[in-house]
Amino acid sequence: LRDYGRAREEARTEIAKARERLRERTEQEKKRLQQQALFQEVRDDLRHRTRISNSTLCTGSSLSLSSGPTSGYNSGNALQNGNRSLLTGQDTSSHVWASKYWHQSTTSYGFEPLMTSSPSTRSRQRTASFGSSSSISTTYQDITSGLLGRALDEVRLASSGDLRNLLMGKATAAWRYQGEEQGVEAYYKPSSSPSVHSFLGAGELDRPLDSLWTTICQLSKSHVYNQSVRSVWTRPLDDSTQLVYALTDPSACHLSQPRDFCCISTESKQGGLCVLAMQSVFEESLPRPSVDAVRGEMMPSCWILQPIGRSGQEATRVIYLLQVDLGTPSFPHRLLSTVARRHAAVIADLDDFLAK
Secondary structure, three states: OHHHHHHHHHHHHHHHHHHHHHHHHHHHHHHHHHHHHHHHHHHHHHHHHHHHHOOOOOOOHHHOOOOOOOOOOOOOOOOOOOOOHHHHOOOHHHHHHHHHHOEEOOOOOOOOOOOOOOOOHHHHHHOOOOOOOOOOOHHHHHHHHHHHHHHHHHHHHHHOOOHHHHHHOOOOOOOEEEEEEOOEEEEEEOOOOOOEEEEEEEEEEOOOHHHHHHHHHOHHHHHHOOOOEEEEEEEEOOOOEEEEEEEEOHHHHOOOOOEEEEEEEEEEEEOOEEEEEEEEOOOOOOOOOOOOOEEOEEEEEEEEEEEEEEOOEEEEEEEEEEEEEOOOOOOOHHHHHHHHHHHHOHHHHHHHHHHO
16 A cells, blocks of 8 residues: 555656646747747748838749748748648639639649638738739839849840850850750759759741740740640739749659749830740739649749841741749759750740641
8 A cells, every 4th residue: 555655646746747847848839839920920021021122022032042032932832831721711702803814824734723811901911912903013013124134134144245145055154055955055054052943045946026926925825835834824914014823744844743833924125125024923812832833933034035137037036044943852963954955945846836
């Protein structure tokens, strides 16, 4: 009986100690979650203020060239933080908006961008929106203007100011020649981040500029000539600007999972060039990340068309720049040159499509 009583007292003591340790851990976890929530709110507010004050997109989270998010989303699996409401808490008003404003590419795939429940009042106040009565706010006009400038600057740096250099396998500013693919010169620019990739293609097509320009500006149909694109949804904002949601085909880029991108695109004709530029953007009406795809980030990218005369016929010099953060896992490094040539070959694929 004495042994039993002693064992019972020891058990009570251990239980009391365990309860105390559990209480302490619970309090610590509660404080940690509160601090994390506060930090996230401050960080989101800072991102928004930076985006507005700079009149441009921040360049992105852990995945971009300068470490601060452009797309507003992480590039990994969207549900790593347990936010499963993205799948279940869909709002009917979002679907009505989608059916009313978004133009879907005619593709056999049944994927639809996931829409989430309406954002909180506080987040509505913090985040600028495209959905105002005017077609596009001054802030986003500044963004598209900056986007065009940065995309053109990258191509000018790569070509030393003369696009003809790119057609001769010559490039500068860290761009490396990867060879020719279907008559198109391919280039790749390395980055310190293993998930960030910059591709560039240059070629000349025996086609008038107008037919090429009309085709590439129809982004909702880009999947018909671009093998890396599975489907695209667009929403026009004005005559030259639109919101774009794109879902990629992973097999074309040797990826294990598809990537999706939420972007703004803009068209411009300047200095004898026709430019279609695109970059990731955060806008509350765009689809949120889902388990079906890894959210990627597109840095300033563009199509550039330049009319040229060749043998007395109309021809067009075509430059294709694609800068993306694919998140993880990315494609194996040994396939880098293959993927670079595949992206450059979209110029030849465009020509083949128009020849049909």
